[in-house]
Amino acid sequence: MAVExxxxxxxxxxxxxxxxxxxxxxxxxxxxIPTLVANYVGDKDIxxxxxxxxxxxxxxxxxxxxxxxxxxxxxxxxxxxxxTSYFDSxxxxxxxxxGKIAAAILGAMEVAENGDLANWMIPKKLVKGMGGAMDLVxxxxxxxxxxxxxxxxxxxxVLKACTLPLTGKGVVDRIITNLGVLDVVxxxxxxxxxxxxxxxxxxxxxxxxxxxx
Amino acid sequence: MKKVYAxxxxxxxxxxxxxxxxxxxxxxxxxxxxxxxxxIRDSGxxxxxxxxxxxxxxxxxLGLLLQTRQVKKMISSYxxxxxxxxxxxxxxxxxxxxxxxxxxxxxxxxxxxxxxxxYTKTGVGTVIxxxxxxMEFDGQEYILERGIVADLSIVKAWKADDTGNLxxxxxxxxxxxPAAMCGKVCVAEVEEIVPRGSIxxxxxxxxxIYVHRIIQGPHEKRxxxxxxxxxxxx
Numbered sequence: 001m002a003v004e005x006x007x008x009x010x011x012x013x014x015x016x017x018x019x020x021x022x023x024x025x026x027x028x029x030x031x032x033i034p035t036l037v038a039n040y041v042g043d044k045d046i047x048x049x050x051x052x053x054x055x056x057x058x059x060x061x062x063x064x065x066x067x068x069x070x071x072x073x074x075x076x077x078x079x080x081x082x083x084t085s086y087f088d089s090x091x092x093x094x095x096x097x098x099g100k101i102a103a104a105i106l107g108a109m110e111v112a113e114n115g116d117l118a119n120w121m122i123p124k125k126l127v128k129g130m131g132g133a134m135d136l137v138x139x140x141x142x143x144x145x146x147x148x149x150x151x152x153x154x155x156x157x158v159l160k161a162c163t164l165p166l167t168g169k170g171v172v173d174r175i176i177t178n179l180g181v182l183d184v185v186x187x188x189x190x191x192x193x194x195x196x197x198x199x200x201x202x203x204x205x206x207x208x209x210x211x212x213x
Numbered sequence: 214m215k216k217v218y219a220x221x222x223x224x225x226x227x228x229x230x231x232x233x234x235x236x237x238x239x240x241x242x243x244x245x246x247x248x249x250x251x252x253i254r255d256s257g258x259x260x261x262x263x264x265x266x267x268x269x270x271x272x273x274x275l276g277l278l279l280q281t282r283q284v285k286k287m288i289s290s291y292x293x294x295x296x297x298x299x300x301x302x303x304x305x306x307x308x309x310x311x312x313x314x315x316x317x318x319x320x321x322x323x324x325x326x327x328x329x330x331x332y333t334k335t336g337v338g339t340v341i342x343x344x345x346x347x348m349e350f351d352g353q354e355y356i357l358e359r360g361i362v363a364d365l366s367i368v369k370a371w372k373a374d375d376t377g378n379l380x381x382x383x384x385x386x387x388x389x390x391p392a393a394m395c396g397k398v399c400v401a402e403v404e405e406i407v408p409r410g411s412i413x414x415x416x417x418x419x420x421x422i423y424v425h426r427i428i429q430g431p432h433e434k435r436x437x438x439x440x441x442x443x444x445x446x447x
Contacts, residue, residue, distance in 0.1 A: 051314065052240040053387050060442040068243060068434035069371075069385035075241035075294075076440040086383055088390040088418075089240070089266070090322035093315025097333060116338075127302075127311075128293030134341060135315030138334040169338025 005148070006202070007178040007195030015040040016193075017105050017146050017176050026055065028096070028136055030106035031074050033146045037105055047083065049101055051132040053092045056084035073132065093132070097139040104140040106133065108147045108172075110162045113209035115172040115184040117145065118164035130167060137168035149177035149206050156208040158182065158189070179203045188212040216377050216427050217406060221252035224400050224426045228365055229258040232285075236321055236363035236396055237265040237275065238389030241294070242437045244381070245274045246367040248402045248428065253367075254278055264288040264321065264361055266314060266388050268298045273435050279307070288361075290314035294437065313341060316358050318391050324360035325394025325423070333358055366396025369432075370419070373403040374412050377421030386418065393423045400426040 008016065010033050018040035021027055028049045029037055038048060048057040050072045057072060058079035066077040095101060110118040117137055120130040137143050150156055158175060174192070175182045180203050181193040188210030194203060204211055218224035235253075239245030250269075253261075254277045261284050268287055269276035278284050279297050286308035292298050301307035312320065313335045323331050332355035336342050346357040368389040371382035379401060381389060393399045406429045 050384065052243075053384050060440045062444050063441045066436055066439050066441060067383065068436045069383040071241060071243050071384055071437070075243070075437040077436060077438065078440075080383070086381075086386055088381075088386050089314070089318035089388045090391040093318050097315055097319075097335065126293075126299060129289060129291035129311050130313055130341075131291040132314035134313035134339060135335045138337065139315075166339045 005178055007180070007198045009178070011036060012196075013146050013176055013178060016181065017144060018042070020103065020105070020144050020174065021046050025102040026100065028101050028104045028140065030104065030133070032107040034105040034107060035074075037146075049092070049095070050078070051092050051096065051136070053087050053089055054080075054084060056081045058084070093135050096132070096135050099139060099141055101140040103142040103144060104136045105144045105146055106136065108145045108157070110157050110159055110164050111145050111147070111172055111175050112159050112162045113184070113188045114161075115170040116162045117143070117167045117172050118162040120167050121165050123165065133167050137171040142173045143171050144174045144176060145172050146176045149179040156206055159208045160210065179206055185212060216421075216425060217375050218426050218428050221248040221402065221428055222255065224428045225249065225252055225256065228398055228400070229253065229256050230364070231258055232260040233258070233364040234262045234264065236361060236366045236392040237263060238366075238368035238387065238392040239274065240266055240384070240387035242270065242274055242435050244369050244385030244387050244389055245269065246369040246402050247274060247432060248430065249367040249400055250275060250277055254281055254283065257283070259283045260285045262286040262288065264317065264363060264392075266290050266317060268292045268295045270294050270437065271297050273433075282306070286310065288312055288317065290317055311341070316341075318388060320358055320361040321388070321391035321395040324362040325391065325396075326360075328360050330357050330359050332356065361395050363396045364398070366392050366399040368393045368399065368401045370401055370403045372405050372407055372412065373401060373424070373427050374407050374409045374421070375427070376409050377401065377424030377427055378412060378417045379403070379419040379421070379424060380412060380416060381418050390419045393419055398425050399423055400428070402428050402430065402432075404430045404432060
């Protein structure tokens with residue numbers, strides 16, 4: 001059953017996240033809504049990194065042109081561009097850890113007001129692993145989280161403190177949700193923008209984290 | 214010294230021991246040493262520790278060694294596509310050490326480069342940091358991670374010459390170079406072995422010094438998630 005969601009939908013959140021990207025940036029996009037961000041970069045010259053060893057990730061191949069040797073970090077078949085380069089996993093994470101990737105746009109299960117991020121495991125549930133998420137949040141220049149503001153039960157996912165095991169401590173710079181845009185600042189979160197049709201009171205009511213002016 | 218062997222079983226002859234540590238290349242099912250994995254299954258060697266980013270799927274790649282219970286422990290960053298893996302892990306039959314993906318790659322690279330440990334910011338303040346020494350550099354915390362030196366490396370490349378120089382293809386390169394570097398012995402399977410001199414030395418991705426034995430395919434090269442787009446109508 002589809003849950004009625006207030007504010008921005010998935011594509012609007014992705015479009016808002018695309019505004020974070022500047023011409024010339026090398027960027028890593030996570031799985032889910034972040035993947036959609038690539039559809040909204042417009043004329044900006046953005047190079048997408050796939051952490052399994054590629055800069056310059058292209059779109060999905062045409063049917064019949066899939067190549068087992070050419071996949072993204074989500075293991076989906078993709079294509080190369082005329083700017084593409086390939087490299088090994090150690091080199092890939094050297095550029096991530098070394099701060100050469102300007103930004104990562106990632107999904108999250110929980111974010112806290114101090115920038116803590118949890119997006120890799122729920123205790124006692126299926127543990128799949130962190131993949132490259134811990135390396136990305138620790139290494140890239142700027143971490144932007146895109147996620148629903150609340151869970152299916154209507155509880156805030158923007159918290160005073162994360163309850164789930166962390167992916168990174170104090171790593172998030174900006175949070176984009178269906179209700180708006182928030183920045184991690186000293187003392188809590190600062191409202192940057194409200195989503196279409198959302199009042200500040202509505203955003204505050206759905207946010208457990210401290211909001212500072 | 215002759216590096217080219219007739220098949221995977223011959224290439225692994227004398228190299229397998231119960232309880233050994235094997236580093237394997239590949240990401241998902243891309244660039245995995247599928248022939249060597251099948252030969253390791255057929256050998257019956259057991260109690261293996263395998264360092265590999267993923268664990269294959271139930272019936273292909275490292276999943277084959279899980280089905281036969283030949284693996285005691287996996288060192289991986291993501292194991293989501295393997296139901297048998299999850300069953301054995303949740304029932305306590307299989308040990309699992311999660312490593313962040315970049316930490317695993319660097320542990321292999323460092324081990325092969327004679328670096329026993331390195332400091333990284335990855336995992337600071339998370340469960341990954343538990344029990345690991347912390348050091349502060351320039352006001353920031355880092356944790357100590359160990360280099361991996363494997364008893365055996367198994368990797369997949371696109372082309373080799375008969376001296377073991379390797380060329381990889383597209384994103385199938387992934388963990389193969391660092392995995393190859395960290396092994397005391399490295400066996401590579403390739404799609405084509407070409408005569409020495411036929412690869413431009415400037416185009417070699419991994420020098421043959423890291424590669425001790427080589428075999429040639431054929432490979433299945435299975436695709437895990439086939440995603441496509443429609444051609445626009447004319």
